[in-house]
Amino acid sequence: MADSTGTFFPYGPLGLAASRPFNRCEAPKEPLAAEHYFGPSRFHLMKRIVTAVLGGLLAFSAVYGLAASLNLTSDSLGAGTATVAACQAAALNATYTSTYSAAAPGYTVGTVTVTGLAATCYSKPYKITLSGAASVSLGEATGTTPSSGTSFAATFAPALSAASVTGVSVVISG
Amino acid sequence: MWRRMAGLVVVTLAGAVVGLASSVAISSNSIGAATIAVPRCTNAGLTVLQNLAAGTVASVTVAGIPAACGGGTLQATVNNGVTSASGSAAVPGGGGSVTVTFGVPPAVTGSEQTDAVLVGP
Numbered sequence: 001m002a003d004s005t006g007t008f009f010p011y012g013p014l015g016l017a018a019s020r021p022f023n024r025c026e027a028p029k030e031p032l033a034a035e036h037y038f039g040p041s042r043f044h045l046m047k048r049i050v051t052a053v054l055g056g057l058l059a060f061s062a063v064y065g066l067a068a069s070l071n072l073t074s075d076s077l078g079a080g081t082a083t084v085a086a087c088q089a090a091a092l093n094a095t096y097t098s099t100y101s102a103a104a105p106g107y108t109v110g111t112v113t114v115t116g117l118a119a120t121c122y123s124k125p126y127k128i129t130l131s132g133a134a135s136v137s138l139g140e141a142t143g144t145t146p147s148s149g150t151s152f153a154a155t156f157a158p159a160l161s162a163a164s165v166t167g168v169s170v171v172i173s174g
Numbered sequence: 175m176w177r178r179m180a181g182l183v184v185v186t187l188a189g190a191v192v193g194l195a196s197s198v199a200i201s202s203n204s205i206g207a208a209t210i211a212v213p214r215c216t217n218a219g220l221t222v223l224q225n226l227a228a229g230t231v232a233s234v235t236v237a238g239i240p241a242a243c244g245g246g247t248l249q250a251t252v253n254n255g256v257t258s259a260s261g262s263a264a265v266p267g268g269g270g271s272v273t274v275t276f277g278v279p280p281a282v283t284g285s286e287q288t289d290a291v292l293v294g295p
Contacts, residue, residue: 077196078196078197078198079196079197079198080197080198080199080200081200082200082201082202083202084202084204084205085202085204085206086204086205086206087204087206088206092208094210094212095293095294096212096293097293098249098291098293100249100251100253100258100260100289102253102258105253105287105289106289107249107251107289107290107291120204121206124204130212131209162291163291165212166211166212167209167210167211167212168209168210168212169207169208169209169210170207170208170209171205171206171207171208172204172205172206172207173203173204173205173206174203174204174205
């Protein structure tokens, strides 16, 4: 490296000090090795940097090569989990209002009253099913729980034979 | 060292972004359901006796009610084919017999049907 006066400075490219200064009029007897040009420690540093850059280029070129060799598409996929909880933990109790029906004939259940309703189950849709032998549904009543109080009544139309009722199912959702 | 840390942070953030991209926000309303058998306080046969008065069925006595039915309510109806009369009475705690008296006793005919139901306890 030389300035405007032609004086050579013992610096190589990148401003690194050369290990052996030389005169520009003196042709080197043999080609200077990079180690001579940069010095042993800086030479190793440069060697590591070059090796790292080349390794990175090689790795990325391999990735790009794979990406170009496959034509891959994908449908969307999303998943989530949420807890489904009951609106209340306290027990509900079903009671029955039986009425005599000459058409049946016999006693029928036209109303099921559910007690024990908690405020957390207010104003929610419900279904009540009365079942008979082999859990066959005899009838279903639907409605919305009240916004106050602790009980509500579900009406079955037509009324169901009281003797046939063996089970009751209640669901409150919303 | 700081370069390694920076690299780890970048890798971690990339993984978090991928996780968010595949997740779906979901919420749920409540639902509660239950089924229970409607119990019978007895399966034993009960004795039904019509008490007649002036050509009418004035009342019905149901006997043989077990203690498990104590505290419940007995409803009884007599239907003579033309009209019917219904009434109810509480079952004693120890069970036993219950008499249901009709406000308007139905006339005695060739045959009457008597129906009874125990509600509760």
